[in-house]
Amino acid sequence: MEELRLTPKDAPTIPIEAEVISPDIIAGKRLQDVKGLTVYVGNTTRTLGDFFDVEGDIAEKATDQLIVVEGAIPHVKYIGAEMTAGRIVIKGDVGMHVGAQMSGGEIIVEGSASDWVGAEMKGGLLRIKGNAGNQLGAAYRGSSDGMTGGCIVVGGDVGIEMGAFMRRGMLIVQGDVGPFAGVHMNGGEIFIFGRAARRVGAEAKGNGGFIACFGGVEALLPTYIYDTTYRPTFMKLYLRQLRDELGIEEAEKFLDAPFKRYRGDIAVGGNSEILIVEEQ
Amino acid sequence: MSFIVNGVEIEDTFAEGFSMWGSRIIITAKNRKWANIAATNMTGFATSVISCDCEAAIERDVPPEETPDGRPGTAVMVFGFSRKRLAEPMLNRIGQCVLTCPTTAIYNGLPEEEADAMLDVGKSMRFFGDGFQVKMRMNDGWLGRRRYWRIPVMEGEFLVEDKFGAKRAVAGGNFLVMGVTEDIALEASERAIDAIHTVPGVITPFPGGLCRSGSKLGSRYTFLKASTNTPFCPAIKHTLTDSQVPEGANSVIEVVINGLDFDSVKAAMAAGVKAAVEVEGVRKITAVNFGGKLGKFQIHLKDCLGGA
Structure with a gap:
C-alpha cells in the first residue's frame, strides 16, 4: 500500500469537516492537489493543507491507499465518510462521524472517537481502540436504516443509542455501553463484553438480530420474555470469529458458556433476542 | 495384456x-x-444408485480446529445423478439422521469457489422449524457473507448452513482384488481402503469400502436390472464359459471409489492398488468396465500406476 501521512497543525476553535480524508478521494491525485482539497470550517471553506502537513505517496487506486494521521484530531469530523476501500489509521482521538456510511476498507482509530462513529455503515471494518461516543453505528435522525453491513469494534466504552435501527452487520464493544443499545434494531449482531445499561434492545423487531451480553445487564425491559438457558452452537461461530479474525481474546472464555435467552421486544411484536451469559 | 507391480499381475484395462x-x-x-x-x-443404505437414492459415505474425521464451531467433525460426501437427485436425498438424510441426532450441527464442506452449483439444502430444511427458525446472517459487508438457519429442537437448537456446494463429480472408480484365499483378498482390500482414505475428496460407499458381489448390468430375470458380477465369481469359474477368474484365485473383492474429480479418483485407485499388491497371495488386479460404452470416464490402471 502507498502511505500518505497527514500531520495535524494548529487546530481552529470550531470543528473541521474533512470527508476528503478518504482513500477514494485521495487516490489518483497529485500531492499538490491533495493539499488543495476543500474542507469546511464553520461557514468558510479552507484547504486540507491549511490544517495538515501532507507528505508521502499516493496510490492510483483507493484499494492501495493507506492514510496515516499522525496525531489526535478530535476537532475533525467525517473522516473516511462514505469510503469504499483502502485504509485509514488515526494515531490519536478523532471527531464525530468517522467512517459514517462507509461501505468498504478499514479505519483504525488508536485513541477515542466522538459521536456517530460508523453511522449507517454499509461495509468494511472500523476499529476504535479507545472509547466511542453516542449513536455508534446508528441511523441518522429520520432514517429507517442504521448499519446495514460491516463491523465496528470498540475497545472501550460506548454512549447511548448504539446500533439504533441496525439492520445487518456486527457491533462489538469490549467495555460498557450506555442506555438504548440496539434500540429499534431489526437484524445484525451486537456483542457487549462490558455492562449494558438500561433499555437494551428497546423496540427491537427481530429478523435474526440479537444482542449478546457478556458482562451483565443493568436492567432488562419487561417486554423481553425468558425462554431458556442453553449453549447455542451458533454462538461458537461468532466467538471464534471474534477471537481469530478480530483478536478479541476475552471471547475465548465464553465459547462453552451457557446463555439465558430472552425474546422480544414484544411491545412491538418483536422476535429479537438478548442472550445473557449466565454467571458461572 | 497385463503388467506386473510388486510381483502381482495387473490387467491393462480401465x-x-x-x-x-x-x-x-x-x-x-x-x-x-x-x-x-x-x-x-x-450414509446408511447409500452404497449404489442401483437401488439407493444416492451414494454416500464418510470421507474423514475433521479435527476441531478445522470445523466452523470448533467441535469434532465428520466429513460426509454424497453423490447423485443430477443436482435434483443429489439435493433430495441430502435433504431427507440430513432431516432424518442429523437434525434428529443430539448436539449436531451441519456445514457446507464444498466452498462456493470450488462448486459448480449451490444447493438450497439448509434453506429447505428451515421449514422443520415450523416458523420459529431464525436466519443467521454472518459477515455482511466485511468478510465473505455466510448464511445459516437456527432451528429449535427439543434438545436445544440445530444449526444448518443455508447452501451446500455441489459439483460435477466422478463415480464408479474401481478395481478388483483377486486373492488366493478369502482371507488374502479381504486383507489386501482392507489395506487398499486404508490407503484410499488418505486421499482427500474421495469416498468408498460400499460396506467398509468393499463390494464382494460386484455388479453387472441386467440379469436373466427381466425384473432385475442388475445382478452379481458372475464372470468374477470364483465359485462358478469352471461353470461359466466366460469366467474371468484366473487359475489360483479363489476370492474376488471390488473396491469402488467416488470422488469430487477425476484426479482424486485416479489417485485413490493408485493408492489402493499399490497397497493391495503388498499383500502376499494377491493373484491379480483388474478393473470393471462396460467397454467404454456407458461411462464418461476411463481410468486406466496403467495410468494410475504411472505407466508401470
Whole structure:
C-alpha cells in the first residue's frame, strides 16, 4: 500500500469537516492537489493543507491507499465518510462521524472517537481502540436504516443509542455501553463484553438480530420474555470469529458458556433476542 | 495384456467412471462419538444408485480446529445423478439422521469457489422449524457473507448452513482384488481402503469400502436390472464359459471409489492398488468396465500406476 501521512497543525476553535480524508478521494491525485482539497470550517471553506502537513505517496487506486494521521484530531469530523476501500489509521482521538456510511476498507482509530462513529455503515471494518461516543453505528435522525453491513469494534466504552435501527452487520464493544443499545434494531449482531445499561434492545423487531451480553445487564425491559438457558452452537461461530479474525481474546472464555435467552421486544411484536451469559 | 507391480499381475484395462453430482458436508457434534453416529446414520443404505437414492459415505474425521464451531467433525460426501437427485436425498438424510441426532450441527464442506452449483439444502430444511427458525446472517459487508438457519429442537437448537456446494463429480472408480484365499483378498482390500482414505475428496460407499458381489448390468430375470458380477465369481469359474477368474484365485473383492474429480479418483485407485499388491497371495488386479460404452470416464490402471 502507498502511505500518505497527514500531520495535524494548529487546530481552529470550531470543528473541521474533512470527508476528503478518504482513500477514494485521495487516490489518483497529485500531492499538490491533495493539499488543495476543500474542507469546511464553520461557514468558510479552507484547504486540507491549511490544517495538515501532507507528505508521502499516493496510490492510483483507493484499494492501495493507506492514510496515516499522525496525531489526535478530535476537532475533525467525517473522516473516511462514505469510503469504499483502502485504509485509514488515526494515531490519536478523532471527531464525530468517522467512517459514517462507509461501505468498504478499514479505519483504525488508536485513541477515542466522538459521536456517530460508523453511522449507517454499509461495509468494511472500523476499529476504535479507545472509547466511542453516542449513536455508534446508528441511523441518522429520520432514517429507517442504521448499519446495514460491516463491523465496528470498540475497545472501550460506548454512549447511548448504539446500533439504533441496525439492520445487518456486527457491533462489538469490549467495555460498557450506555442506555438504548440496539434500540429499534431489526437484524445484525451486537456483542457487549462490558455492562449494558438500561433499555437494551428497546423496540427491537427481530429478523435474526440479537444482542449478546457478556458482562451483565443493568436492567432488562419487561417486554423481553425468558425462554431458556442453553449453549447455542451458533454462538461458537461468532466467538471464534471474534477471537481469530478480530483478536478479541476475552471471547475465548465464553465459547462453552451457557446463555439465558430472552425474546422480544414484544411491545412491538418483536422476535429479537438478548442472550445473557449466565454467571458461572 | 497385463503388467506386473510388486510381483502381482495387473490387467491393462480401465475402470469406467460415471458423471455424477457430488457434495461434501461437515457434521459436528459435542464429541466425535455423536458426529460419527450422525454421519453413519446419514450414509446408511447409500452404497449404489442401483437401488439407493444416492451414494454416500464418510470421507474423514475433521479435527476441531478445522470445523466452523470448533467441535469434532465428520466429513460426509454424497453423490447423485443430477443436482435434483443429489439435493433430495441430502435433504431427507440430513432431516432424518442429523437434525434428529443430539448436539449436531451441519456445514457446507464444498466452498462456493470450488462448486459448480449451490444447493438450497439448509434453506429447505428451515421449514422443520415450523416458523420459529431464525436466519443467521454472518459477515455482511466485511468478510465473505455466510448464511445459516437456527432451528429449535427439543434438545436445544440445530444449526444448518443455508447452501451446500455441489459439483460435477466422478463415480464408479474401481478395481478388483483377486486373492488366493478369502482371507488374502479381504486383507489386501482392507489395506487398499486404508490407503484410499488418505486421499482427500474421495469416498468408498460400499460396506467398509468393499463390494464382494460386484455388479453387472441386467440379469436373466427381466425384473432385475442388475445382478452379481458372475464372470468374477470364483465359485462358478469352471461353470461359466466366460469366467474371468484366473487359475489360483479363489476370492474376488471390488473396491469402488467416488470422488469430487477425476484426479482424486485416479489417485485413490493408485493408492489402493499399490497397497493391495503388498499383500502376499494377491493373484491379480483388474478393473470393471462396460467397454467404454456407458461411462464418461476411463481410468486406466496403467495410468494410475504411472505407466508401470
